[in-house]
Amino acid sequence: MKGKQMFKRGMIFFTAFAMVFSLIGIAHAKKPIKIGAVYIMSGFAATYGKFAKNGLTLAVEEINKSGGILGRPLKVSFEDSRAKPPVALRAFRKFVYEDKVDVLVGLDSSGVAKSVVPALTELKTPLIITHAATPDVTGKQCNKYAFRVSANLSQNVQVAAHIAAKTGARKWTTIGPDYAFGHQSWEYFQKYLKALNPKATFMTTTAFPKIATEDYTPYITTIMNAKPDGVLISLWSGDLINFIRQAKKLGFFKAKFKVLMTLGAATEVLYALKDQMPTGIWVGTRYWFLANHSPVNKRFIKAYKKKYHVYPSYNAQNAYAAAYVLKAAYEKAGKVDKEALVKALEGLTVDVPVGKITIRAGDHQALLDVSWGKTAADPKYPIRILKPIVTFKGSEITPKVSETGCKRK
Amino acid sequence: MSLFFMNLLNGLSLGMLLFLISIGLTIIFGVLGVLNFAHGSLYMLGAYFCFQSVSLFHNFWLALLISPLLVAVLGGIIEMSILRPVYGRDVSFQLLLTFGVLLVLDDAVRLIWGSGYHIVNPPALLNGVVHVAGFTYPVYSLFILGLGPLIGVGLWAFFRLTLWGKKIRAASMDREMAAGIGINVNRLFTGVFFFGTWLAGMGGALATPLRAIGPSMGEKIIIESFIVVVIGGLGSFPGAFLGAIILGLINAYGAEYLPRMTMALPYILLALILLTKPRGLLAREV
Numbered sequence: 001m002k003g004k005q006m007f008k009r010g011m012i013f014f015t016a017f018a019m020v021f022s023l024i025g026i027a028h029a030k031k032p033i034k035i036g037a038v039y040i041m042s043g044f045a046a047t048y049g050k051f052a053k054n055g056l057t058l059a060v061e062e063i064n065k066s067g068g069i070l071g072r073p074l075k076v077s078f079e080d081s082r083a084k085p086p087v088a089l090r091a092f093r094k095f096v097y098e099d100k101v102d103v104l105v106g107l108d109s110s111g112v113a114k115s116v117v118p119a120l121t122e123l124k125t126p127l128i129i130t131h132a133a134t135p136d137v138t139g140k141q142c143n144k145y146a147f148r149v150s151a152n153l154s155q156n157v158q159v160a161a162h163i164a165a166k167t168g169a170r171k172w173t174t175i176g177p178d179y180a181f182g183h184q185s186w187e188y189f190q191k192y193l194k195a196l197n198p199k200a201t202f203m204t205t206t207a208f209p210k211i212a213t214e215d216y217t218p219y220i221t222t223i224m225n226a227k228p229d230g231v232l233i234s235l236w237s238g239d240l241i242n243f244i245r246q247a248k249k250l251g252f253f254k255a256k257f258k259v260l261m262t263l264g265a266a267t268e269v270l271y272a273l274k275d276q277m278p279t280g281i282w283v284g285t286r287y288w289f290l291a292n293h294s295p296v297n298k299r300f301i302k303a304y305k306k307k308y309h310v311y312p313s314y315n316a317q318n319a320y321a322a323a324y325v326l327k328a329a330y331e332k333a334g335k336v337d338k339e340a341l342v343k344a345l346e347g348l349t350v351d352v353p354v355g356k357i358t359i360r361a362g363d364h365q366a367l368l369d370v371s372w373g374k375t376a377a378d379p380k381y382p383i384r385i386l387k388p389i390v391t392f393k394g395s396e397i398t399p400k401v402s403e404t405g406c407k408r409k
Numbered sequence: 410m411s412l413f414f415m416n417l418l419n420g421l422s423l424g425m426l427l428f429l430i431s432i433g434l435t436i437i438f439g440v441l442g443v444l445n446f447a448h449g450s451l452y453m454l455g456a457y458f459c460f461q462s463v464s465l466f467h468n469f470w471l472a473l474l475i476s477p478l479l480v481a482v483l484g485g486i487i488e489m490s491i492l493r494p495v496y497g498r499d500v501s502f503q504l505l506l507t508f509g510v511l512l513v514l515d516d517a518v519r520l521i522w523g524s525g526y527h528i529v530n531p532p533a534l535l536n537g538v539v540h541v542a543g544f545t546y547p548v549y550s551l552f553i554l555g556l557g558p559l560i561g562v563g564l565w566a567f568f569r570l571t572l573w574g575k576k577i578r579a580a581s582m583d584r585e586m587a588a589g590i591g592i593n594v595n596r597l598f599t600g601v602f603f604f605g606t607w608l609a610g611m612g613g614a615l616a617t618p619l620r621a622i623g624p625s626m627g628e629k630i631i632i633e634s635f636i637v638v639v640i641g642g643l644g645s646f647p648g649a650f651l652g653a654i655i656l657g658l659i660n661a662y663g664a665e666y667l668p669r670m671t672m673a674l675p676y677i678l679l680a681l682i683l684l685t686k687p688r689g690l691l692a693r694e695v
Contacts, residue, residue: 042519042624042625043624043625043628044623044624044625044626044628044629046519046524046624046625047523047524047525047526047623049524050523050524050525178672206668207664207668208668208669209664209671210671210672212625212629214616214619214620214626214629214630215419215423215619215620215660217419217422217423217550217661218416218419218420218660218661218662218663218664218665219664219668221412221415221416221419221544221665222412222416222664222665222668224544225411225412225415237526238526238621238623241526241528241621242620242621245528245619245620245621246547246619249538249545249546249547249549249550250538250544250545250546250547251538251544251545268525268526269526271525272525272526272527272528272621273528276528276530
């Protein structure tokens, strides 16, 4: 009798125990994977942060709807970098030490990226860069935790140099923003174009207006007066919009020289200018939504357009891609762990809207296709589109790891 | 030579736009003694209102009429509701308050219109270009170039020749004495703030065909306007005109002759003025 009762109690106890544990187990499996995202959410470049948030939010919703990653949902929090290195670093520290995020995503400004990347070795948390384009963070500053899934400056400018070489224009100058991005664009352009066309020359009359300049007319007239054969323009976003409108009035696009705009195909520029965007100009971007017709890209464009009513910008794609890169990496690793994630990301190939991208193990830079094109009008679209489009393979336009200055191994 | 002439035009038209904006700042300071940090945000609001009106009514001139008025009404409300109670207190209260207004307006604009960029085309009448010295030059910039002095002269005449102008100057010299001789100072101040913000809104609306409309366009202009009024002398009318032209020309010729220095030039000039003539080039006689 007694033994039987003991057995019965034991059974109840055991069952209760098991139930509690399985509940904990379920709760554990449901614990979200936390992503801390830092972008520019205020000020003159706030539109970049907005796009990144759109792209990342869409991807997270899609992934969570289809069961999450390894059965766990994704949870993403956003912080504003205000384009300031100390602010971004503080946000990253908060994410890692207080919120205990599993991975970091973000960064628009190259200046911010350059000062934040060295701190990653202290934070011991992987960061997926989706926009900041300075070659240095996957070059001489590279470290174990810094990854980039978007095209960098040197890849984009390499394409510019190929196109510049084909135009036959010999005497080149530039108009670019007066900080690292503008100066590095010009420096890499000279290096790459010289290699492709030894006859190319580079003028001493260049224009580097300060960032957020409102009036470009003096720069435009100075460059026009210098009579170059070709002009490389690395202005972006609001600055580029101001520049194009003022340049158009001064006859800049009707002059004899060739014009290349490294970020002219950014959708925020095309949407703002609509039919004011001159046609027949070579423009670049870091993702052009019509450059490929893969199922992944088509699905992305459709979902993005449905949710936000505009065609996706490159920054939206880049952030969207980051979420799917993380999904692939966690699934490859089979667990959610920072060190395992680093290992899994190295050499990983993922199919994202921009195309198949491969993260190089050597410097953590993604090899990806970069498309440029000539602006053209098309009644089917509310904005200028690119026609023809030229696409260069990532392997053609990315310097070898040994040439990037990355000495991690 | 032609480049020199082109940059003269560039500098002058930029200067005239700066003049329109800084004159509002200087009037408000001269009469009310308030340094209005939100002036740039009101300029931005003028631009957004203009963009909104143009997309609703498809008429730039109508937008030019409506948008500065809306900005001015908001300015009047700001003056009556939050500035008036702190006139008697320390100046720092006003500075903090107007700075607060700046923050609120900047975020409100982002909430309403988003963080993207917008453009407004010039009206058909002014949309063309003229050919000068081998260059093409936009008619709209020439329009701004002509409008600046017109508004300047109009304002000067108003303040010198009309009774209202005289009352305003009297109140700016001695608030209590003006009240003592029967001028309704409160109403006068509201009127001046209304007018000053109307000028800011006007500047914003007039700038839309030249500049992309985006968040924080106010922050850039407020710094330039401050430089203009400090160079010219805070509260001085001709000073704002002179300061604006100097800053416009510095920007234009700086880009041509000292391209690596353009960012620093206005500040160097500002420092020089503060060191040699701290009250500005054309300071008001006190």
